[in-house]
Every structure is written in C-alpha cells, then in structure tokens.
Amino acid sequence: MTPPATDQLSVEFAGEEFEVAPDQVFTVGREGDLAIDDNLFLHRNFLTIQNVEGLWLLSNVGTRLSATVTDTGGRVQAWLAPGARLPLVFAATTVVFSAGPTTYELTIHAAEPTFRETQPPLDDDDDGLSTIGEVPLTHSQKVMILALAEPVLRREGTGMSELPTSAQAAERLGWTLTRFNRKLDNVCDKLDRSGVPGLRGGVRSYATNRRVRLVEHAMSARLVTRDDLPLLDLEKENSHAMNGEDDA
Template structure:
C-alpha cells in the first residue's frame, strides 16, 4: 500500500501526471471530455468512458462506452485472473495493485489502480493431511521454466496481445531446448492440466499454436499465485 493511502481509498494514475485519490462515496469518470481526461486528442476515444465508483467498501469500474473494451490486469500479488470490461459492463475492482488497459485505433492507454484494502485473507482452518484435493497442480522444474517463459512478456506488458507470446523457436533459444523437446513439453503440460481439471486444455483437439497460447494465458493469469508459492 502506498504511503499515505488509507484503507478504503482508490488511487487512479495515468502515469503522465494525473493522479487522483478517491474516498468511498466519491466517483471519477475518464474519457476524452471527462473530468479525468484520457485521450483528449484522440477522436476515437469516448467522451465519457470508464467510471470508477464505490458502493460501500467495494470499488467498481463501469464501461460507459459503446465500442471500446477495457481489461483489468494484476500488478502485484493479487492472484486474480484478468477481467474484461466490455461496453455497458461493470466489474468490482480487485484489492491491491492493478492496471486497466484499453485501446483505440490510434493509441493504447494504461491506468494504474490501487484499491487500498488488505490483501491477506485470514488463515484457513486446518484440514486432515489425507484430504487430498482433486486437481491440485504443482509444476516440476522444467514445467516451471516453460510456464515462466510463456508468461513473462504478458506479465511485463499487461496490455500486450497474444502476438507477444514466444514462438517455439523463441522458446528453443530462451530455454536451450530442442524444437522436439519444446513441443513435447507443451503437449505433456496441456495433458497434465486437463487431467487436473483445468478447462481449455486438450492435446487431442487443439492445434499447436492454440495449446501454446492457452498455456501462456494460464501462466499469466496464475503468475502471482505460482510465484507466491515459490513456483516461479
């Protein structure tokens, strides 16, 4: 939490000079002609686009646009999957640090958000040691290296598209593996995740690029969770 930011507040920072701290009950609208100007010289930006507001302790983002979507990405140990906020949609903001990224045909924009709330839930009650959870997945060393290599470009640039996912030849160079080993590890890891109940993975029907993209998205969405467990 930033120094001087109180629990319950929201910080919105455009990284180029505008930074606003909101108290519960306040609201802020961004856009080309809004109080928090974003893309004021971009004719494709909505005049009023994203609105940040609170209902009690919960901060919410609402998309008042008609054609531009925004995506909320984690920037810290929040361990949440990215959130897509389409036109007309509203989503609660996760606690801690995040980025909201959106784009017009002229420019990509990024706002940094801080929801100043505790990030640590209370410890769960102990369970019996033989109470195994179906679907528990702990990657081995080589799987960890592969997931980290796939996720890193997306984590470093929250607004990046899937074109930033390393190709097989890039993974060969990064990991020092042969092409056959890279493809074999991708296929085996997809089968492992499928067997552990993770949706969206199958080595039988998906083509090779689709499996690689699915692994990259999985690694990005679970990056901070895996990192907090010492996996990365």
C-alpha cells in the same frame, strides 16, 4: 448516496500514477484516461473504473479481450471476460492482460479498501506456488513457463512486455521447438483440467492465445517468480547433457 471524498483510487502503470476521483469514470485502452499505446490489438476502450454507490467497480467494456485480476498477494484470482465487472475490495489489485504479443500489467490502489487483512499472509518462502487452483509442475514444465514469462519477470514494476515466440523460448532453454511445444501442450492441458479459463477454445484461438494466457495465469497465481529466473541458465547449460529423456 455520494461517496466520501477520501474514497479515491489510484492506478499505477509503467512508473506513472493516475488519480481516480469518486465521480469519475476512468477508462483504460488505446484511448481514454490511461491511453496505453498504439497497439491495434487493444480495444480503444477496454476497462473502466468507477464508483457506484460507494463501491468501486472494474468493468471490461471490450468485446474480445479478457483480463486476469488478483490481489497483490496472489490469494484471489478472477478472469474478467468481456461484459463482466468486479468490485475492487483490496488495498492493491493487480490487473494483467494481453493484446497480441504484448502483455500489460497495472496496479489499482484503494485509499479506503473494503477488505482488510485479518491475519498475516503466508510466508513467501513456502513453495512459491499460489493456493489458487494449485497445480504441481515438473521442473521442465516450470522452466518452459519461465522462458515465456522472462520479459515480464525482469521488468521493474508495472508496464508492458513483449512475450517471446515459442521458437525464441525454446532457443532460450536450448530445447528443440518440438519439445517446447509438447511441454506447452502438457501444461495448458493440465491447467485447463484444473479449471483455469482461456487455455482452450477453437483451434485458432488455442494456437494464438495460449502462450499469453499462460503467462497471465502464471504471473497472477505466482507459479513462477523472479527468484526462479536462474533456472533458465541452468537449464540451457544442462540441455546438451540430456539424452532425449523427459519428465513430463
């Protein structure tokens, strides 16, 4: 059955919008319909979007990288591993992924979404946390995540961001690198125990990828938001008054 002509998608990335027709296989990667940039860590063909019998599907056709997929309200989250695919049922779906130190975000808009809101969304002023595997964070754990996610949070709209190194994030907070890495260990362990994928693996994988995976999850699950950014300057101001005490 041929899908109706009105059943179209658009992909928003870095201020540009790409229309996807129902009979098209739209490709995201270093090459393809959305050629992101010359990042050698990114697959030439990473994600595809296509309409199969009236249902839009997002597929990971890469071999190494994964993506975090959420509705824009942060209520539903999925991890799209290599070889996996997901139906695009929301009016707007956010896709976040990392290749090397760079994190990318794009939004997929559906003209005729399968799923529609049946009740108003929760008030954004409740606690700033998503209900997706909600994990309580201490203040210092939250500002640690903020220091890593700051470039993404300060970015306007979708696009790409270079994440800071652990040393740069520690300096942003006025912390020692040892303290920062201890907090990073604590948060990754906590989220791993709650079922968040991608924060553990082999020793090499854990050391290399946990920062970018943590930012992906934090952004998708709304563990931190742009409204939290003033906490970074406050933390740096207060760090000199700390006497080695910790709340983790």
